[in-house]
Amino acid sequence: MYKIFYISSLGLLFSCTPQIQVITSHSSNTQPLKIEKKEEKKSEIIHIGKEDFYKINIADISKNNNTISWGSIVSAQPRNYKIIKTHFPSLGQNFRQRFLILHYTALNNEKSLNILTQQSVSSHYLVNDLPDDEIYQLVDENKRAFHAGLSYWRNNTGLNDNSIGIEIVNTGYTVNKSGNRQFYEFPEYQYQKVAALVKDIVDRYMIPPTHVLGHSDIAPSRKQDPGPLFPWKRLYDEHKIGMWYDENTKQNLCKITSEEVSYLYNNRNFISEIQEQFKDFGYEIQITGKWDKQTQKVIEAFQFHFRPNNYNGILDGETLAILKALLIKYPK
Secondary structure, three states: OOOOOOOOOOOOOOOOOOOEEEEOOOOOOOOOOOOOOOOOOOOEEEOOOOOOEEOOOOOOOOHHHEEEOOOOOOOOOOOOOOOOOOOOOOOOOOOOEEEEEEEEOOHHHHHHHHHHHHHOOOOOOOOOOOOOOOOEEEOOOOOOOOOHHHHHEEEEOOOOEEEEEEEEOOOOOOEOOOOOOOOOOOHHHHHHHHHHHHHHHHHHHOHHHHHHHEHHHHHOOOOOOOOOOOOOOOHHHHOOOOOOOOOHHHHHHHHHHHHHHHHOOHHHHHHHHHHHHHHHHHHHHHOOOOHHHHHHHHHHHHHHOOOOOOOOEEEEEEHHHHHHHHHOOOOO
């Protein structure tokens, strides 16, 4: 004798009902099938006063940063109606915060705070240059700060819309008697603040290495910050944050790239190919086949970030080897 049971659903696309567990008995005394209904997980909303918070994060970078929420919940308050959160949150959402951009202020603490809070320019955080444990938050992470301006990276424009901006109090640079720029270092205690802040943000929003950038990376024609003395390599080595090339790959490429630069430097097709590679990596650059000013600025910005011992804006074998090594590690 056979016992038949049926399980129906609302269809594959909208199958949101709780799972069931079927338990059968294999003893000689056949028992009725027991169907146990699993408890539906309730929204873990935290209520503080009149505010609601939800701090569960299941971001999955392999699924285009699909996530459940993080932080406070901003809700409508329609007159004569209630907003019900028993079905909150939907899985169909992602983070606005997809990039992290680092800057220096080129001002002291007081002037930096004044400009970033009292004028149209702003950032989410300001890291002072004092040996204390304070980091200033100036803009809600869920809000748009005005720190990037006209910007571009890997076909993304207007990066204010989808980034978190961190300003670091630093003099920037002065011009010496020889007409050369003299950049200023970041104190150890300030670096530690920046590293802790960046790691927290990158981890929470699962920001990929290719999206942790300097202002000069996203606006090379007009910006130099955070400059060649910002310790990008150290941030990568100590915290696995941001991009860096593999040294062995670079060394293996150096001989070939040095020969290419030596023999083909003024070849129009070669220049166009180099411009294409910088564009593939992420920079905004026009393909002109000339060593023009915009190309020099892009090379300089690249050297600020990845070859800071020499940032003259001129392509050489080492710069090209680093570019190729990065393209291997972080393809378009």
